[in-house]
Amino acid sequence: MRLIDRYLLREFLFWLAVFFAGFLMIYIVFDLGLDVHRFQQAHLRGKDFVEYYFYEIPEFIPIALPVAILLATLYVVTNHARYNEITAIRAAGVSLMRLCLPYIVAGFTLSVLLFALNEYFAPHAGDMADEIMIRRDPTVKAQHFLTPSFVFVSYGNAGKPHTWTATVYNSKTHEMTTPLITWPSSNGMDLSISANSAVWTNHVWVLTGNVVKSLGSSTRLLVTNRLALPEVPETPAEIQSDIKVNKYHSITSKTRRADIPLNDIVNYLRFHPHPDRKMRNWLFTKLHGRFAGPFACLVVVIVAIPFSARSGRRNIFVGVAASIFIFFTYFVLQQVGLTFGETGWMPSWLGAWFPNLFFGIGGLYLMSRVR
Secondary structure (H helix, E strand, C coil), X not given: CHHHHHHHHHHHHHHHHHHHHHHHHHHHHHHHHHHHHHHHHCCCCHHHHHHHHHHHHHHHHHHHHHHHHHHHHHHHHHHHHHCCHHHHHHHCCCCHHXXXXXXXXXXXXXXXXXXXXXXXXXXXXXXXXXXXXXCCCHHHHHHCCEEEEEEEEECCCCCCCEEEEEEEEECCCCEEECCXXXXXXXXXXXXXXXXXXXXXXXXXEEXXXXXXEEECCCEEEEEEEEEXXXXXXXXXXXXXXXXXXXXXXXXXXXXXXXXXXXXHHHHHHHHCCCCCHHHHHHHHHHHHHHHHCCCHHHHHHHHHHHHHCCCCCCCCHHHHHHHHHHHHHHHHHHHHHHHHHHHCCCCHHHHHHHHHHHHHHHHHHHHHHCC
C-alpha cells in the first residue's frame, strides 16, 4: 500500500505544482498590467519589481493554493478513475477512504502550512511590499508613519476612559502634535491636559510647550512648559495596536488580503477586554476566520474526491468545470458567513466556519455514497 500511496501522492503533488505555478504566473502578469502606471510613478527598477512580487505573492497564496489543490485533486482522481485504477485498487479490498488518505493528509498538512504563512509571514510581507513602493519617494516614505486626526480611547484606567486626540501621531518616533488627553474625574467633571507636543521617552509620556491641565471647561489647575505623566498608563504599543485594528476595521481603508493577524487581534483584546458589541462581533469573526480560512485546503480535498472518484471514461475537463462551480459556491458561502458573523446575525464561530462545515459534511456524505 505504501507504493500506491507514493504513486498517488506523487501524481497529486506534480499537478498541484503545475496548477499553482500557473495561477501565480497569471496573477503576476495580470497585476503587472493593471498597476504598471503605479510602478512608474514610484520609479521602481528591475530589482524592485522582483522584490515587490516576492513579498506580494504571499498575500495571493491563500486564494491560489486552495483552488490549485481543488483542481489538482479533481484532475488526478478523475484521471485515475478514467483508467479504472481506482476500481482496481478498491477491488483489492482497499476502501475509498484509505485510498484517498494521501490526499487528505496532504490537504491537512497544507492547511497547517498556510495558517503559519498567513500568521507569521504574509502580514510582514505585505508591509515590506508597501515599503518597496515608497522607497524611492522620500516625501511619501516620511509620511508613511503619520496618522492625521488621531483619536484613541483607552478603557484600561479603572474603567475611566482616557481619550487622546492629536493633529498628527508619528508611530515611528511616538510623537504627537497638539495632543489633548481627557478623562472623567471623581466629581463628574472632565479633566483634560493639552500641550503643543508629546513624546514617549524613558517609558513615560512627556508633554512640552504650553501645557495646560484643566477641570471642566474653565478651571485651570496647572500651566507649565513641561510635564511628565507617569500616572497615564497608555503605551505606544497599545496605541499602535488600536491604530492597526481600526485601520483593518475601517471600510474606507484598503485592507490587505492577508487580513488582520491573529497576534494583533489578541493584543487588541488584551488592551480592550470589553469592546462594544459591534467591534466584538467583528473581532471574533476575524479570530475564527484566521483558523477556518486555511482549512479550506483540507475541505476542498474532501469535496473533490466524491466528485471525481466515480468510474467511467469522462472528459477530463469535467473536473475543471466542477472546480469552478465548487470554488464559486465556497467563496459565496464564505462571504455570506463572514458578513453574518461580523454583523451579529449568527455566532461569530459559525459565520467563520460555515462554508467549511457545509462542504466538509457534504463531502463526507457524498464520499460515503460512492460505490
